[in-house]
Amino acid sequence: MISFDRRLRWPLALAVIAAAVFAGTAGAGATARSGFPVTLKAADGVVTIPNRPARIVSLSPAATQDLFADGAGKQVVAVDSYSTYPKGVPVTSLNGYSPNVEAIAKYRPDLVVVYVDNDDIVGHLETLHIPVLLEPAATNLSGAYQQIEQLGEATGHAGAAASVVAGMKHKISSIVASVPRPPKPLSVYAEVGTDPYYSVTSATFIGQIISLFGLRNVADRAGGTYTSLSSEYIVASDPDLIILADTVCCGQTPATLLARPGWKTISAVRTGSVLAVNDSIASQWGPTIVEFVADIADAVKKLEASSK
Amino acid sequence: MADLRERPTSGTLRRCPGCAAEFDCGGGDPGCWCESIVLPRETLAELRSIADDCLCETCLASFAARGRLQSGAGGGASGEVRIGGRHSAKAIPHDAVRARGVPPLWGIGAVVFLVGSLLFALTVGPISIGAWSIAQSALAHLPLLHVRSPLGAPDEAIVWQIRAPSIVLAALVGGMLAIAGCGYQGVFRNPLADPYFLGVAAGAGLGATLVIVYASSGGDSSELLPFAAFAGAIVGVAAAYLLGRSVGSHAGTGALILAGVSVAAFMTAVQTFVQQQHTQTLAGVYSWLLGGFASADWQQVVLVAPYIAFSAAVLLLHRRVLDVLALGDEEAASLGVDVRRTRLVIVVAATLGTAAAVAVSGLIGFVGIIVPHTIRLLVSSSYRALVPLSLLLGAGFLVLANVVATTIMSPQELPIGVVTAFLGAPFFAVVLRRTRGSGA
Numbered sequence: 001m002i003s004f005d006r007r008l009r010w011p012l013a014l015a016v017i018a019a020a021v022f023a024g025t026a027g028a029g030a031t032a033r034s035g036f037p038v039t040l041k042a043a044d045g046v047v048t049i050p051n052r053p054a055r056i057v058s059l060s061p062a063a064t065q066d067l068f069a070d071g072a073g074k075q076v077v078a079v080d081s082y083s084t085y086p087k088g089v090p091v092t093s094l095n096g097y098s099p100n101v102e103a104i105a106k107y108r109p110d111l112v113v114v115y116v117d118n119d120d121i122v123g124h125l126e127t128l129h130i131p132v133l134l135e136p137a138a139t140n141l142s143g144a145y146q147q148i149e150q151l152g153e154a155t156g157h158a159g160a161a162a163s164v165v166a167g168m169k170h171k172i173s174s175i176v177a178s179v180p181r182p183p184k185p186l187s188v189y190a191e192v193g194t195d196p197y198y199s200v201t202s203a204t205f206i207g208q209i210i211s212l213f214g215l216r217n218v219a220d221r222a223g224g225t226y227t228s229l230s231s232e233y234i235v236a237s238d239p240d241l242i243i244l245a246d247t248v249c250c251g252q253t254p255a256t257l258l259a260r261p262g263w264k265t266i267s268a269v270r271t272g273s274v275l276a277v278n279d280s281i282a283s284q285w286g287p288t289i290v291e292f293v294a295d296i297a298d299a300v301k302k303l304e305a306s307s308k
Numbered sequence: 309m310a311d312l313r314e315r316p317t318s319g320t321l322r323r324c325p326g327c328a329a330e331f332d333c334g335g336g337d338p339g340c341w342c343e344s345i346v347l348p349r350e351t352l353a354e355l356r357s358i359a360d361d362c363l364c365e366t367c368l369a370s371f372a373a374r375g376r377l378q379s380g381a382g383g384g385a386s387g388e389v390r391i392g393g394r395h396s397a398k399a400i401p402h403d404a405v406r407a408r409g410v411p412p413l414w415g416i417g418a419v420v421f422l423v424g425s426l427l428f429a430l431t432v433g434p435i436s437i438g439a440w441s442i443a444q445s446a447l448a449h450l451p452l453l454h455v456r457s458p459l460g461a462p463d464e465a466i467v468w469q470i471r472a473p474s475i476v477l478a479a480l481v482g483g484m485l486a487i488a489g490c491g492y493q494g495v496f497r498n499p500l501a502d503p504y505f506l507g508v509a510a511g512a513g514l515g516a517t518l519v520i521v522y523a524s525s526g527g528d529s530s531e532l533l534p535f536a537a538f539a540g541a542i543v544g545v546a547a548a549y550l551l552g553r554s555v556g557s558h559a560g561t562g563a564l565i566l567a568g569v570s571v572a573a574f575m576t577a578v579q580t581f582v583q584q585q586h587t588q589t590l591a592g593v594y595s596w597l598l599g600g601f602a603s604a605d606w607q608q609v610v611l612v613a614p615y616i617a618f619s620a621a622v623l624l625l626h627r628r629v630l631d632v633l634a635l636g637d638e639e640a641a642s643l644g645v646d647v648r649r650t651r652l653v654i655v656v657a658a659t660l661g662t663a664a665a666v667a668v669s670g671l672i673g674f675v676g677i678i679v680p681h682t683i684r685l686l687v688s689s690s691y692r693a694l695v696p697l698s699l700l701l702g703a704g705f706l707v708l709a710n711v712v713a714t715t716i717m718s719p720q721e722l723p724i725g726v727v728t729a730f731l732g733a734p735f736f737a738v739v740l741r742r743t744r745g746s747g748a
Contacts, residue, residue, distance in 0.1 A: 082588065097587045195595050196602035196721040222719050231602055232466050233719035236435040250592050251523070256530065261473065261605035262465035279588070 035158075040150055044122045044134035052156040053111035053131075057104055059096030060115035063135050064089055065286025066148045067113070069164045072155035078107045084280050085288050101125060111154065138285040140208045145169070147285070164287065171290050175297045176212050182304055188215040189229075189239035189268070192282075194250045196228040206245065206282055209293060213300055215241065235262045241303055242268040243275045243296065245282035252276070271306060275299040324364035331364035341365065347372050410693045418700035422479070425704040429475045429711045430467070434718040437463055474604035477612075478710040479703040481601075481665040482675055484616045486702020488665075489676030490695050491623045491658040494630035495651050496561045503662040503676035506568035506655070510575035511544020512537040512666040517579045517593050521586045530603075533596075534611065534667035540575075541663035547571045549655070561651075598723035599670030601710055612664040619661025623695055626654055630691035674728040675702055678736050685743045705732075 037050045056076045058064045064083035067076055079089050080096045094103060096114055101124040104112060112125055112132045125132040133154060138144040145165045152161020188210055192198050199219035200206045204226065207217055218237040219227055246252045254274040263269050281292050322333040334340025345368055347355070355371055363371070431439040441458045445467060448457035457464060488503035496505070515536035523532055548571040552564035583593055629650055632640045637647050662676075679702040680694055687693055706724075709731055713722040 095587070098584060193591055193595065194603070195592070196600055196723075198591075198595075228602075228721045229719050230434045230714050230721040231470050232434045232714070235462055235466050235470065238462060249588055250520075251530070259530075260603065262462075262469035265462045265465045 036156065038153055040133065040154060042133045042150065043136050044117065044132065047131055047133055049111060049131045049154055051110070053154070055107060055109050056111045056113070056155065057094070057107050057109040058083065058113045059094055059099060059104070060113050060135060061085070061280065062115065062147070062284045062286040063113040063151060065284060065288060066151045067155065069287045070148065070152040070155060070157040071160040072151070072157050075155055077109065085284070085286070101128070105130070113151065138205055140205060141289070144205075144285040144289060148287070168287060168290055172212070172293050175293050179213055179297050179300050180304065181214050185214055185216045186240040186300065186303065187218055187237065188241045188243060189218045189234055189237070190243040190245060191252065192226065192245045194246060194252060197231065197234060198226060199229050201225055201227060205285055209289065210243070210296065212293065213296060215300070231260070231262065235266060238266055239268050241273045241275065241299060242266070243277065243299075245277055245279055247276050248279040271303070273299065273303045322362065324367055327364060327367055329364050329366070333362045342368065345369070345372060410696055411687060414687050414693070414697060418697050422700050422704040425707045426475055426479060429707050430471060432711055432715065433466070433471050434714050435466055437467060442467055469605070473606045473609050474601040474710060475707055476609050477604045477668060478601050478706045480609070480613060480616050481669045481672065482706025483699045483703035484620065484661045484665045485672065485676040485706070486679040486698040487620055487623050487695060488658040488662045490680045490691065490698045491630070491654050493680060494633055494691050495654050496565060497634060498561070498565070499681065500677070503658065504671065504673070506548040506564070506659070507544030507571040507575060508541045508659060508662050508666060509671050510572035510579070511540040511542070512663065513540070513597055513671065514575045514579040515540025516596050517582055520592050520596065521582055521589050534608070538663045538667040541666055542659070544571055544575055545655070545659045596670050598725050599672040600713065600721070600724045601669060602721055604668070608668045612668050615664035616661050619657045619664075620699055622657035623654065624699070626650070627691045627695040630654070630695070634691070671725070672706070672728060673725050674732050675706055678732045679705060682736055682739050685739050
C-alpha cells in the first residue's frame with residue numbers, strides 16, 4: 001500500500017472525486033447543454049427520457065432518416081426492415097407495422113421510435129420501462145420539421161437538428177424559387193396505387209409538396225385525402241405531369257402507363273412528362289423530402305421548357 | 309277430402325291423364341294444392357315411374373290411400389307424417405316433369421334487360437358524353453357508312469378503350485358467376501353454394517398475392533397476374549376434388565364440401581402469411597381481392613371470353629340433368645344419370661369459367677349466390693329456367709353495378725363488391741319477404 005503523507009489525504013481525495021465528476025459529466029457532453037433528463041410531448045403523450053440514449057431502436061423509416069441526419073447515428077443499434085435511407089444503417093428484420101415487443105427488447109434499447117401503435121406496442125414498451133416515442137406520419141412539412149427537432153432533442157442533438165431543419169427549409173425554398181411559375185397552372189396527377197388508381201389530394205403530405213410548385217392537383221375534386229380515381233376521370237382531366245409514386249409497390253413505369261387503355265391520349269403520357277420516383281422517397285417524411293422536391297422541380301422545368 | 313271449388317286457383321286447368329277429368333294444376337310450384345299431399349317415398353318413386361305428367365286430386369288421393377295400405381301403419385293421420393324426412397315427401401311432380409323451361413315473357417324480359425343495361429352503361433359514366441355523340445361514334449366504326457365521329461381523341465378513348473371493354477367484361481363475369489353459382493347449387497343440392505366453393509377464391513387470391521409480392525417489375529406483374537390467379541384457382545379446386553374423392557365414393561358431396569373448406573383455409577393461411585411478410589404490398593393485394601373493372605381492356609376480354617363461353621355452354625347443355633340431380637343421388641342414378649361423371653363435368657366447367665372470371669376481375673362476391681336465388685323466388689326453381697336466366701340477369705346485374713361503382717361517388721371508384729352487396733341484399737330481402745308471404 002502506498003503511504004501518503006497525512007496532510008495530502010483530503011486534497012487527494014477531493015482531486016479523485018473531482019476527476020470522477022468531470023469524467024462523468026464529460027461523457028454526457030455537459031449536462032447543461034443536452035438537458036437530460038428531457039421531457040417531450042409526443043403523440044403517445046408525455047415521454048421522459050432519463051439519460052442520453054445510447055441504444056436506440058427505430059421502427060420508423062422516416063425517424064431513421066431523422067436520427068442519422070441529426071447526428072445520432074452512432075446511438076442507433078437497430079432499425080426496421082423498411083428503413084432504406086441513409087445507406088449503411090443497421091437494418092434488422094424488425095417490423096414497425098407488426099412489432100414484436102420481445103424481439104425489440106432483445107436489443108436492450110433505451111429509446112424506441114415508432115410511427116404507428118399497432119399491437120399495443122407503446123403500452124408494452126412502457127411496461128418494460130423503455131421510453132418510446134410515437135412519431136406518426138407527418139401531414140405537412142412543418143410536422144416533418146417538428147419530428148426532426150424532437151428526435152434531436154431526445155438524443156441530445158437539439159442544435160444539430162435545428163440546423164438540419166434550417167438547411168432543409170433553405171434548400172426547399174431555393175429549389176422552389178428556381179422554378180418559374182407559368183401563367184396558367186400546370187395540372188398534375190400523382191399516383192400511389194393501382195387497380196383502382198389511387199391518388200393523393202392537396203390535404204396529404206405528398207399533396208402539400210406538390211402544391212409548393214403551384215401545380216393543380218387533379219385529385220382535389222374527389223375530396224378527402226387518399227382517394228381512388230376512375231380511369232375515365234384521369235383521362236378526361238388530361239394532366240400535364242404525372243408523378244408515379246407506386247414504382248415499388250405496384251411496379252408502375254412510364255411504359256406501363258402507355259399500355260393502359262385510353263391513356264395514350266393524356267398530354268403527360270404523350271409528351272413523356274412522367275416522373276417515376278421510389279415509393280419511399282415520396283412517402284418518407286424525413287430529409288429525403290428535399291430529393292423529392294428536387295425531382296419534381298426538374299420535371300416541371302423540363303415540362304415548361306418543352307411546352308415553349 | 310275438401311271440395312275442389314273451395315281451394316283458391318293455383319294454376320291452369322288441365323286434363324288428368326289418369327281419369328281424363330279437368331282439374332286445377334299449379335305445376336308443383338309453391339302454393340300448388342299437391343304440396344299438401346304427402347306420400348311415403350317408395351310410393352312416390354313408384355308413382356313417378358308410372359306417371360309422367362300431373363295427376364288430378366282424386367287420382368293422387370287414391371294413390372296415397374293405396375300407399376298407406378301397402379306400408380301398413382306408416383301413414384295414418386297426415387299430422388304424424390314427417391314431410392321431407394327419410395320416409396315420406398310431398399307429392400309434387402318431380403322437376404323433370406314440372407320443368408317447363410324458361411317462361412317466354414321472362415326470357416324476352418331478361419334479354420331486354422341485358423341489352424338495355426349494356427346500352428345504359430355505355431352512355432352513362434363518370435365523364436358525361438352525350439348519347440347521340442356516342443351513337444355517331446359507334447356508327448363511325450362501321451365500314452361503308454360514311455359517318456364521322458364527333459368525339460375528340462380523349463373521349464373516343466374513354467368510350468371505346470375504357471368504358472366499352474369494362475362493360476363487356478362485367479357482363480361476361482356477371483353472367484359467368486351467376487351461372488356457375490347455379491351449377492354448384494345444383495350439383496351440391498346446397499342453396500348456399502356459390503362459385504367460390506371448393507377453394508376457387510382462396511386459390512386465386514394466393515396466386516395473385518404471390519405474383520404481386522414476388523414478381524420483379526411492373527410489366528411482369530400485371531401480365532402474370534391473371535394467369536397466376538387462374539392457375540391458383542384451378543389448383544385449389546383440383547386439390548379439394550382429389551382430397552374429397554380420396555374419402556371414398558359413398559361420402560358423396562359432403563366430403564367434397566369439407567375438402568373444399570380445408571383447402572381454402574390452408575391457402576388463405578399461406579396467403580396471409582406471405583402478405584404479412586411484405587406489408588408494403590398489402591394495399592395492392594387488398595385492392596385486387598375487392599375486385600373491379602378499373603383496368604379492363606379489350607385484351608382481357610379476348611383472354612377470358614373463350615373460357616367463359618365454353619363454360620357457359622357446358623352448363624346450359626346440362627340444365628336438364630341438374631333438375632334430375634336435384635332429386636337425390638340414388639333417384640338420379642335410377643333415372644339413368646351417371647352421377648359422378650356428371651358432377652365432375654359440371655364442377656370442371658363451372659370452375660374453369662369462374663377461375664377465368666376471377667383472374668381478370670378479382671373476387672366479386674354476392675352475384676353467384678343472390679342472382680340464382682332471386683330467380684328461384686321470382687320465376688321457378690327448375691334449372692331449365694334458372695340456368696339461362698341466371699346467365700342473362702347476372703350479366704345485366706353486374707353491368708349496372710359497375711355503373712353505380714364508377715359514378716355514384718365520381719370521380720372516386722368504389723370497389724364493386726361493396727356495390728353488389730348494397731344493391732343485392734335489400735333487393736333480395738324484398739323479394740324474399742314478398743314470396744314467402746304469398747306462398748303456402
